Amino acid sequence: MGYIYILGTIIFTVYGQLMLKWRISKYGSLPEGLMDKFLFLFKLLLDPLIFSGFVSAFVASIFWMAAMTKFNISFAYPFMSLSYVLVFMFSVYLFKEPVTAYKVIGLAFVVVGIIISSRSMT
Structure with missing residues (x-):
């Protein structure tokens, strides 16, 4: 259930930013x-x-509080970086924002960091 709380935090954060x-x-x-x-x-x-x-930001905070009852913050917080990735992808699709090599490389580093930190914290 803890991962659902993290997912809820990410979804509501992304929705709020895009809206x-x-x-x-x-x-x-x-x-x-x-x-x-x-x-x-x-x-x-x-x-x-x-x-x-x-x-939506308030609801994301409620989900985050629930996630904090299930995980150490040092494990859960890196997953919040997924919101950067999702906001980028949706901003390209919805707002026609430019895709640059630097943005893609930066997001790749974020994803690699999430993978590394999630494996080292379990």
Whole structure:
């Protein structure tokens, strides 16, 4: 069951990040003036899908607390790096973000690190 908690943490984290990026990009850039920034950010918070991203982050935290009851943090935390990989893959597919050799190599290192750390901690 512990791995389900880690998976839930990753899924809700990735959803929250992607939802925030998708919806915030619909509103444009942050204004220059201090009051304009405040009003802009408040307007963002009123967007139901942006709010769902914040709720998703909260749910991810609940899953993470459950995972912490099952694993040492030094074992579980490297799995959170999978969220980097998933956000990258979805950002390429959903937002048409560029794929570069440096990004792919970096993500490969992340995956190798997850494999190594998960084997050495069990």
